[in-house]
Amino acid sequence: MNGAQRRLALVLGAGFLLTLAAVMVANVESTLSDFALAGVHETRTHVWIWEATSILAWLTTAPVIWWLVRHIGPPRFSWPVAVGLILLASVPLSLWHIGLMIELRKLYYAAEGSHYRFFSKASDRLLYEYRKDLASYFQFVGFAAASRWLVMRAAVPATDVEPPHILKVADGAVTHQVPVDEIDHVNAAGNYVELAWAGRTLLHRATLAAVAAELGPAFVQIHRSRLVRRAAVRRVETDRSGDFTVTLADGTSLRGSRRYRDSVQD
Incomplete structure (x- = not known):
């Protein structure tokens, strides 16, 4: 990448992290507000741990999502096939996200001497989590696609050095x-x-x-x-x-x- 591309990539990365931080704060406050209205007693720390482990698990999927955006598309695959493959990839990535998220929460709860319980009825909970994950997954895919397009557009030759003739x-x-x-x-x-x-x-x-x-x-x-x-x-x-x-x-x-x-x- 040239200098302009590197600077743009850094700006996009910083903006992405700031957006994630803002989403985390909004989700935590929303969850605490819902719990208060429903009369559910839960500590602020636990709600933050839930949100942080979910975001961290999603971040581990970022290299795979970036690879999908870079390699699955024309001319290798037509757009309908590419969309189908990206949608299909959401299933294993969602399972990875849920599994890693649960294990991280279990580790934290064990460290404080308590027990974390995620599943009530496994099939219903997995389907519920997958529906939520699908929205997050396509947001990640969309951001990766837009970022790659912007970075590629910045790949202009340097104008301060004239190529030799x-x-x-x-x-x-x-x-x-x-x-x-x-x-x-x-x-x-x-x-x-x-x-x-x-x-x-x-x-x-x-x-x-x-x-x-x-x-x-x-x-x-x-x-x-x-x-x-x-x-x-x-x-x-x-x-x-x-x-x-x-x-x-x-x-x-x-x-x-x-x-x-x-x-x-x-």
Whole structure:
């Protein structure tokens, strides 16, 4: 991520935590108010423990939810299938949330010398908790999707450094002045890289990372050992595995790794 993306991610993360804190306070006060009206006697500490353990259990599911948002969707799956898979994932995640929440509460109650009892009639209580969890789950999914979209939009190239237009490539006694916008793709080859330029291949002594930095944002990495010029890409075809093939303007087909699929489709 660039600097703008990191700053945005930090702001979004801080906002998310502040929102959770506000929700916790609101839920605790609402529960205490309901208990008072119903004549139920419960300590404020216990109500806070209930809410805190629920939030903590939900936070442990965040990496899984983020993974789902990042990997389940077009072009790998159509939107109806993606929505179905995300809905299906709510069942095991809700069970995880409920189970971890109960165990954390049991640990606290045991530490104070008492016993925590969650289930009255298990099937009814699980269904009740799942219905509540479904709303929280989709809020997490929605936040993750919106955050990822915002962070990806912030992936703009730096404007303070102008990409070079010419790449100098030594070839024995000859130094080629290679226009960057005429290079179609670059492949790593040991201590060298192979530059595909004007129907020929030039061998350039450099690392792929160094060449990528020198070529600038006009090129995108599609594999750990391969770069392509964005403007040369004519088609991207994704396999079931998530790997993909890009077809360039001159008809060249190059394989790409699923790890880099999002970068070539942005």
